[in-house]
Amino acid sequence: MEKKWFVTASPHIADQESIPKIMYGVVISLIPAMLGAIYFFGPHAGWVMLVAVASAVATEAIIEKLMKKPITVRDGSAVVTGILLAMNVPAEVPWWIPLIGSAFAIAIGKIPFGGLGYNPMNPALLGRAFLLASWPTHMTIFKTRPLEWITHHPGLAQFLSKLSLYTPDPTGKFSLSGIDVITTATPLNVFKQQKDAILRFADDPSMTEKVKTAHEAISQLYDSYGNLFWGKIGGCIGETSVFLLLIGAIYLIYKRYIRLRIPLSYIGTVAILSWIFGGVDGLFSGDPLFHVLAGGLMLGAFYMATDMVTSPVTSAGGYIFGIGCGIITVLIRLIGGYPEGVSYSILLMNLTVPLIDRYTKPKTFGKVKNK
Amino acid sequence: MRLKRLTFKGGVHPPERKELSEEQAIEALPLPSYVVIPLQQHLGAPAEPIVAVGDMVRTGDKICEAKGFVSVPSHASISGKVKAIEKRPHPVAGEALAIVIESDGKDEMSPNIGPVANYLALDVEEMKKKIQQAGLAGMGGAAFPTHVKLSPPANKPIDTFILNGAECEPYLTADHRLMLEHPNEILEGVRIIMKILGCKNGYIAIEKNKPDAIAVFQKLVNEAGDNLRVVALNVKYPQGAEKQLIKAITNRKVPAGGLPMDVGCLVHNVGTAKAVYEAVALNKPLYERVVTVSGRGIRQPKNLRVRIGTPFQNLIDFCGGLSDDTVKIINGGPMMGIAQYTLEVPVTKGTSGILALTSSETRIAEPQPCIRCGRCVEVCPMNLLPNTLARLVEYKRFDEARELGVLDCIECGSCAFVCPSKIRHVHHIKFGKLEVTKMMKAKAA
Secondary structure, three states, rough: OOOOOOOOOOOOOOOOOOOHHHHHHHHHHHHHHHHHEEEEEEOOHHHHHHHHHHHHHHHHHHHHHHOOOOHHHOOHHHHHHHHHHOOEEEOOOOOHHHHHHHHHHHHOOOOHHOOOOOOOOOHHHHHHHHHHHHOOHHHHHOOOOOOHHHHOHHHHHHHHHHHHOOOOOOOOOOOOOOOOOOOOOOOHHHHHHHHHHHHOOOHHHHHHHHHHHHHHHHHHHOOOOOHHHHHHOOOOOOOOOOOHHHHHHHHHHHOOOOOOOHHHHHHHHHHHHHHHHHHOOOOOOOOOOHHHOOOHHHHHHHHOOOOOOOOOOHHHHHHHHHHHHHHHHHHHOOOOOOOOOOHHHHHHHHHHHHHHHOOOOOOOOOOOOOO | OOOOOOOOOOEEEEOOOOOHOOOOOOOOOOOOEEEEOOOOOOOOOOOOOOOOOOEEEEEEEEEOOOOOOOOOOOOOOOOOEEEEEEEEEEOOOOOEEEEEEEEEOOOOOOOOOOOOOOOOHHHHHHHHHHHHHHHOOOOOOOOOEEEEOOOOOOOOOOEEEEEEEEOOOOOOOHHHHHHHHHHHHHHHHHHHHHHHHHOOEEEEEEEEOHHHHHHHHHHHHHHHHOOEEEEEEEEOOOOOOHHHHHHHHOOOOOOOOOOHHHHHHEEEHHHHHHHHHHHHHHHHOOOOOEEEEEEEOOOEEEEEEEEOOOOOHHOOOOOOOOEEEEEEEOOOOOOOOOOOOOOOOEEEOOOOEEHHHHHHHHOOOOOOOOOOHHHHHOOOOOOOHHHHHHHHHHOOOOHHHHHHOOOHHOOOOOHHOOOOOOOHHHHHHHHHHHHHHHHHHHHHO
């Protein structure tokens, strides 16, 4: 009896890439930001991430089990969704917030469309949007100042200051005189309230004066671009340290799991538009660097707008997608009701992807334009 | 000369694995006890048998005649007795009519074979006739009848001939060995082809991973003072694909749905060029060719000169047999070759290699859903959207597949090679092409 050979279509060799490799590559790239989150916000941030991942994986497994379908959790995509969801909530949320968020992301944002590869919108962002709409108070209050948790652990504080990883904050709590606007402490939120106040009190010189005083206080919030860059600011778990996010992004680019076209066009658009329209002293008075470094832009641009499933496959499409995200983000930040615009801009642009792909189909080699 | 990079957009870098066989000089395979010569070894109409069961034939005797212009005859590759004309396993078609010849062990040559005096002075039409009569079909794999390519219509003059020595398929080294061991015959074939075409520019295109072959031709061309240029191509798959090769060297783009002649070019493989020389200068029909037998499943990889019609089994046995972990047998290269279900299939004119792949070097994986990573789009040398095409065909949306250029796919397999989801793009696209062609024929009728 002759041996039986496999007969499949060509090609018969393939490179080593696989879905789990890509997904766990993304997980690896997020490790610096995850460790950073625990450092900045304390162990609770770690629990939030753990709950989010466990919830995402369990939800996927349970639903697939109930639907009598193959269990796909090993491909790593649910793990990524869980981590990204956790990165998009404040560190102090109660434990059931990431639990519900991840479950929603998987059960509503992913499985009903056919699972991995078929979901039109980024599941983690959808989960976050759901949480923000349902429990806005939990989702927008960032009580803890970064590194504050360490003060509750004197031994650790001593140890970390020896490593120059921690300096006790002399300013302590801050309060603003004149205007009682600060309920939350993300720099973007402060920025928004400040700008609104200036516009509101434009005719009242005494108020303008007060706003200016407030501005001084605000600058304490993030002190410098350096704090924004390194992550010593309030915010969601994963969005604070630009530096740590960039380390991961460089890894993703090196592994060719993401392309620069989306983050570059996205961030570039935000920078240009916020420079032109973001200032209070007329056009071209905005602070582009602040807008680029603050909020979840880096997280969104490098980790969520680049989600393969929900972004265009074509090169030109990537640029259009990124610019679109940038325009919507700036619109929301400057005119809309939210201080942040990254999540919604990406979700909205996700929905345009089929259209973008259709109209950016590359020209076939040797194809002459039909006239 | 143009200093642009000699390459094309897209493509992939599969492991070359040429080291398995590239040092192996061409060896002649001992005569097989029987050969199976399919009536169809070329694109176009199958040939018609002109021998009957029981007839005695000599090596080089014509045994089947071309049917129509786009068709070529075939010849006995050993001397002996016609044992059967019946359906036999075929490396490309699955099963096809073939003439089976039992060897008499004498290898008696047809008296027609012999040197032709002053062959370069022959009339062009005479040369083309010899090429057609010798049964030449492209030896790079596609097996298009050579004389047809050499007969462009008057309104499509050819000004550039490119000798394709890229051999970009991994594993394969037959062309490489041929270039090292028979450069003069190949060059003579090039001269004949250029005379037939009346074209001025000739390029000898070789990938940079074969520096010895490049040096050999550079030296010969310099000595002869021919109007030929040796070009070293960047190593990238599918560098040897006709349209990509023409783009890399001449910067001309063959129009979608068109042929190289539309941009005044013609490409022939090195094996074909050598066969052209043998047909015109030696009256030798195409009854043997060089085949790379390689892959980790082959104990001693070799480059063999083999009579057409020799069963794969003979070549593999001669190379020490198969290792136990062999899972796949391929006719051709690993990127575009065709998987075989039996070792009874014969070597045909288009068989450039026989590969035995082990589970460690091939991939047998269940396809996963497309995660739209876009890698297939990036590597597609034809600028298509392979993931979209595969999905459209899967959903039987052939009209849309056609609009998106499914017929322009050259089936190089770069998309499936890089796909992390192991989607079988080429499988889907080949099926889509069949259906779209059917659809178009039905519409035309």
